[in-house]
Amino acid sequence: MVTEGTEKPTIIFTYGTLKRGFSNHVLLQDMIAAGDASFLGVYQTVDRLPLVCGPYRVPFLLNFPGSGEHVRGELYAVSARGLIRMDELEGITRAHYERLPIKIRADEESESESGKTMEVEAYYAHRNYAEALWKRNGEKGFRCYTEKEAKGYVKRKDRPQHLTFLEQIGIFISSNPNSCCCNKNLPVPSPPLPVNVVNH
Numbered sequence: 001m002v003t004e005g006t007e008k009p010t011i012i013f014t015y016g017t018l019k020r021g022f023s024n025h026v027l028l029q030d031m032i033a034a035g036d037a038s039f040l041g042v043y044q045t046v047d048r049l050p051l052v053c054g055p056y057r058v059p060f061l062l063n064f065p066g067s068g069e070h071v072r073g074e075l076y077a078v079s080a081r082g083l084i085r086m087d088e089l090e091g092i093t094r095a096h097y098e099r100l101p102i103k104i105r106a107d108e109e110s111e112s113e114s115g116k117t118m119e120v121e122a123y124y125a126h127r128n129y130a131e132a133l134w135k136r137n138g139e140k141g142f143r144c145y146t147e148k149e150a151k152g153y154v155k156r157k158d159r160p161q162h163l164t165f166l167e168q169i170g171i172f173i174s175s176n177p178n179s180c181c182c183n184k185n186l187p188v189p190s191p192p193l194p195v196n197v198v199n200h
Contacts (some may be wrong), residue, residue, distance in 0.1 A: 016059030036082030
């Protein structure tokens with residue numbers, strides 16, 4: 001339970017590797033143990049949104065309401081101190097993800113208050129590459145990041161360390177011969193690396 005003074009916690013909707021049973025959930029476990037987070041239940045997005053995978057099977061929620069599915073995820077109340085840790089993991093200052101408002105409601109399969117909608121926050125793919133990532137995925141997403149979608153996920157420590165995450169995203173997007181030119185805002189390694197340098 002978030003116990004830090006009288007501060008109002010930020011409510012975060014998680015949909016990928018921060019969920020229980022996935023590789024980055026250890027951060028939330030540490031935060032819960034320190035009193036900086038608490039689990040609130042299973043929820044889904046009110047709007048249909050694209051949930052896709054990028055390089056190394058990393059999940060990305062795209063801020064394109066009306067496309068995709070009603071995405072299923074987990075809700076956490078997070079203290080200011082915990083939010084700093086989550087923002088760091090999600091690369092907010094490095095333009096990996098953006099923390100933005102999202103409307104959610106209790107999941108159909110959940111015993112939580114059904115029908116009640118709330119506006120909380122979620123980490124979306126950064127707008128600089130979101131459109132290109134959507135096109136790279138054939139404009140198809142999924143409802144829930146499960147073990148099936150996570151198969152082949154590569155932890156950060158096991159990825160090429162000589163490339164930034166944005167460079168890895170750029171290579172992933174450009175590796176599709178049908179890719180659009182929407183990734184013009186991404187840094188390109190200099191000199192450009194051959195696609196076979198990265199195992200994807």
